[in-house]
Amino acid sequence: MTTNYLSRRNLLKYSAGAIATGVVTAGVGSNLVIAEEAPAKDEITPDKALQELLDGNDRFVKRKRKNPNQSPTRLHEIAKGQKPFASILGCADSRVPSEIVFDQGLGDLFVCRIAGNIATPQQIGSLEFGSLILGSKLIMVVGHERCGAVEAAIKGGSVPGQIGKLIEAIKPNVESYKDQSGDRLEKACKANILAQIETLKSSSVLSELIKAKKLKIVGGYYDLDTGKISLVS
Template sequence: MNTDSPAHRGAGRAPHPFAGPRPTTGGPVRRTLLRTALTGAAALGAGLAATRPATAAPHTPGNTPGNTPGTAPRPGTPGEALAELAAGNRRWRAFRERHPHETPEIRRALTTAQHPFAVVLGCIDSRVPPELVFDQGLGDLMTVRTAGEVLDEAVLGSVAYGVLELGIPLVVVLGHQSCGAVRAAVEAEESGGRLPAHIQYLADQISPAIDHGKEGDARIDATVDANVRLVRSRLAAEPDFAAKVDTGRLAIVGARYELTSQAVHRVA
């Protein structure tokens, strides 16, 4: 994930590349379902949210809300969160992992509260665990994983809990090279057959992203990126998320992990 460009430097209001094109649709039914999911999530996680202020305090270096004693300041803006993930991925692919935030002191501190700085919506693929590929530790990331990053109401409610209840400033939709769920969706469409059990549901959700301008492995590869863009746009269309994006308090970005190089890069 390259943060060297001007679009990824600095803090405060998120630059336009963070927000990207945002559909204006969402509809009252989807908003109602999201609120319903949030109500349940808030009840289950009330103990975790109890120590978070109702409104996030302005971020200044060294006093980020939720800093654990003895650790570096938590990223408090979308730009800072992106920079931390990029630095962690550089360590990962250089075999210089720090495995941070695993000490007994950190573990004790995390028994009373959590203050993750990013939500990562990724695939269930066993080769792409976000905490490892971004070299983060306990309490750093809130991860939601489904095959092909497929969205449903439980996933939306989970992401919303992190953003709206815990004040997380960054959501990353993380696809990856050689995604089996994407391949299954593409091959099912080409053959006209149906996949077993609930796997067909995944294919149906990925189907709108299938790239019809390419063939073979190139089609699957292009569909991986298109699916990331589709999921990101659906998240960005949620009114509660859009309001935070518009004020620079949240970025929702698409990214992709390459199995061959272990690098994460943005999907525009």
């Protein structure tokens, strides 16, 4: 396989146009190694990436985890470079660790976690990197049952420190659920997930990958009581 090198300066020029060339980075450093993608038959698709996540979660729920890619061999293998098949924008909640609930291992997932699973500019930039440069085929925005950040946005009121910035980012997405009957918190959590998906899709980098059918963005809702991930649409 032939390779060439991309300097940090040139990385700034490396944009959506690279999608059509079929290249992804094989490593990151002072120089970025660019390698041709594997043949299509060996390449995981966005749909296959999604199914892999759902299958892994099903194993987790049924207590049949395989704990894949967690051996010393895998550790040394990915030390040379990473190519995660999926990315997760998840809540920082300690009860929802991505690699465990999806039954994945080292180097499988590119994970960004923040309270309320909100798509900040920094999170978006990270996911752009994970998708365009590392080759991740899927982004799942994972919210969860009884999310404290979403509940605080519904209740309102003053909060100390920088917590208010998190609340303000969520509040517009859940405002309409304040006075609803039923499980308004669940509805608000799911509405927040969908809002973050739309924010991610507004990224020029991610939207180009979606158009090229190299990426899919979906939402997932985690049930704290069962461990089940349900797709949100």
